[in-house]
Amino acid sequence: DNTNSAQGEYVEFEKYADKHPELNFRTINMSYYTQNGLKEAFSEIDDHSIILYLDCLEDGDGNVYTLESATTMISECAPVAPIWRLTIADAGNGVFGGLSYSFNAAGKKAGEMAAMILTGTDPSSIQLVTEAVTEAYFDQHELDEFGIRITQLPSDAVILNEHETFVKFYRENTLMMNLVFLIILLMIAVIALLIVANRRREKLIHQDFLTKMPNRTFITEQIASVTASGEAFGLIMIDVDKFKTINDTLGHLVGDELLVGVAKRLKALHTKELVFARIGGDEFMGLIHNADNEKADSICKDIVRVMKDDFDSSSGPLHITVSVGCATYPSDTGQAQSVMGLADEALYDVKEHGRDGYRLYCNL
Numbered sequence: 083d084n085t086n087s088a089q090g091e092y093v094e095f096e097k098y099a100d101k102h103p104e105l106n107f108r109t110i111n112m113s114y115y116t117q118n119g120l121k122e123a124f125s126e127i128d129d130h131s132i133i134l135y136l137d138c139l140e141d142g143d144g145n146v147y148t149l150e151s152a153t154t155m156i157s158e159c160a161p162v163a164p165i166w167r168l169t170i171a172d173a174g175n176g177v178f179g180g181l182s183y184s185f186n187a188a189g190k191k192a193g194e195m196a197a198m199i200l201t202g203t204d205p206s207s208i209q210l211v212t213e214a215v216t217e218a219y220f221d222q223h224e225l226d227e228f229g230i231r232i233t234q235l236p237s238d239a240v241i242l243n244e245h246e247t248f249v250k251f252y253r254e255n256t257l258m259m260n261l262v263f264l265i266i267l268l269m270i271a272v273i274a275l276l277i278v279a280n281r282r283r284e285k286l287i288h289q290d291f292l293t294k295m296p297n298r299t300f301i302t303e304q305i306a307s308v309t310a311s312g313e314a315f316g317l318i319m320i321d322v323d324k325f326k327t328i329n330d331t332l333g334h335l336v337g338d339e340l341l342v343g344v345a346k347r348l349k350a351l352h353t354k355e356l357v358f359a360r361i362g363g364d365e366f367m368g369l370i371h372n373a374d375n376e377k378a379d380s381i382c383k384d385i386v387r388v389m390k391d392d393f394d395s396s397s398g399p400l401h402i403t404v405s406v407g408c409a410t411y412p413s414d415t416g417q418a419q420s421v422m423g424l425a426d427e428a429l430y431d432v433k434e435h436g437r438d439g440y441r442l443y444c445n446l
Contacts, residue, residue: 083113088137110124127163135177152173173219182218219239225241250394296357298362315410319425320404320429324437340393343394379442
């Protein structure tokens, strides 16, 4: 319009327009229009145009407009064109946004200068601020209207009426959120350490220290589980023949090497339905799931067979034999708790008849 402030802004705009001849500008001076004429002029603006809103205080009829009423009129009459504004004063009333003079930033600079003067700084020594104090601002409603994403805007842009998102919440509560993230990371680290420690503890509880195979605790729990389920199962008792003699003549180091070798061969026989454990000294035990006498006989043969080859030791090759006894539930007994005792009976029968072999309880 023709007010002094508006004409001052228009002079600055012409300087910009002269530097950009590639842009096509059309000027609407509201002082030359009636109110109805203004509305008609705005309604003719198409969706390939952008409105650069300088000032709109008074029309040709003498109607005076507030910031809000002027912006509302323009946005309602030209809904297809985004409105850019060089001041944030009427932001949020239909203005798309713009690179605006920042009253907040300017006021802060002025306040800092005043504080310096009040604390004794000579005003003439304070450097004059000549660069523009601006900030980019945009209205979320208008961004949505014209399909503009926040990621397409300057990273330091101020978004008015911004959607409540996690990113917005984080930006407004950065210190608190960083503390929360730090606490969560520490909790995750502590939980991970506890999980590792518990797994290691479980491993130590259920693993034999020397042979690194399952131990008595592990297989006892497995037996209790199959007993409770009523599943058919078998137990195999295994002793290394004359192991005490090996310990006494060749030493405990060789004895330990032999036990590790026996365990390795037994572990090689492990399947989903067969697991072995060291239950103490030279004694080993096997648990057969879904057992019957035919399956038990085949497994016992395999145990005796795999022990036939010599074992490597620090004293040279060693040849040993094993005694094996086995009983099954419910083939040999209707009492699941009695299976271990029957397997022991079968084992002792092998020992009494010269060792180096196996016996099923059903064949006693």
